[in-house]
Amino acid sequence: MTSPKTLFKDLRQLPRRVSVRLRLTLLYGALFFFAGCLLMLVTYVFVGQSFSDVLPPGEQLTYRAPGGFPTIVAEVDDLRQNMLAQLVKRMVFALAGVGLLALVLGYIVADRALAPLHEITSAAQRLSESTLHERIALEGPEDEIKELADTFDAMLARLSEAFDSQRRFVANASHELRTPLAINRTLLEVALTDPDVSPDLVTVGRTLLATNARHERLIEGLLLLARSERELTTRKSVDLREVTETVLDSVRKRPDDERADVTLHTELTSAVTVGDPVLLEHLVHNLVDNALKHNVEGGEVYLRTGVLDGFAAVQVENSGQAIPAYEIDRLFEPFRRLHNDRIESAKGAGLGLSIVRSVVTAHRGSVVASPRPGGGLIVTVRLPFQPPPPATK
8 A cells, every 4th residue: 555655755756747738738727627616606606695685585485376365485595595506506517518628728728839849849859960050940929939949049050160160170180180190200211211220220210100100090099089979971881791801801911910819700790780881990990909909819809790689780709808897888988998097008099999989879879898708808889770671573
């Protein structure tokens, strides 16, 4: 049995469970019922007073038939009470009928009153980075709802300007940051080809080349992260198996010392999704690259694609050091590494899994990582699956 305390708590939470339209309808109905009851009370008092003015209390109503004696028909007080009782009964029935009609009309009025809010809500739901140029442009009187719509339009204008500024910044930064590093790399490579260079300068030059290459990878990762966090501008049908095969071809062309004698196992089946092919290739490349770098000598990497639980999926499993479960979420944050936070290492800048999560989010998918028994990590990416078109006869 529900306790009074629990019942009171449920009643307090009731306004949060019903819609604004229903609350307005109930409010209109309650106001009409209150006004109807007040009108009934006033009518009851006025009719009673009018009856008393016409027929004073205590008198008797008589009727005299032609040629007969007067006959008492009724007492005035009894007649007054019976008439008022009949009046109240009929007014209650009328109030109930008109009250139901008022609830229906109140629901319709509330729907019309909330129509501008529905328009604002639908506009907010369909907006994205690529449609920030749209506006509500609500027409009507200068009331509170139009003021809300105009404020929303002004906010969209500011957001559109901010996104345009971000796009210009990323494009300019891409050019301004890459050019000096490319010049430094060229100068170092030319200097190292000089036969008169001393062994010490060769060592310094190769160290600088490695540092320069690390900075290039860092800048590429930052620019890719900025791009993947924006709304997709390219949407094509992409087979994850083909993307993974392309990534594997580039991985197999690497020198053996970069793969640390890691054995690649593949289980690739078709899994079609819709998205940006370049970003999806970066996604798979970062997963594979992360599995190779954070592995052990003679380790293994398992790469799988296919349809999983109704989603197009990519799964990368690699051996390596044991990773506590509570450490996994922080690996998806930028510049985070296991036991080595914010310190640049030869294995990378700590952006691989951050880029993976951003690309997955841009494609409205999900990514889950879990510790691998015996050490290592299992990363599973799920993306919306595009079923193949039905075969034509």
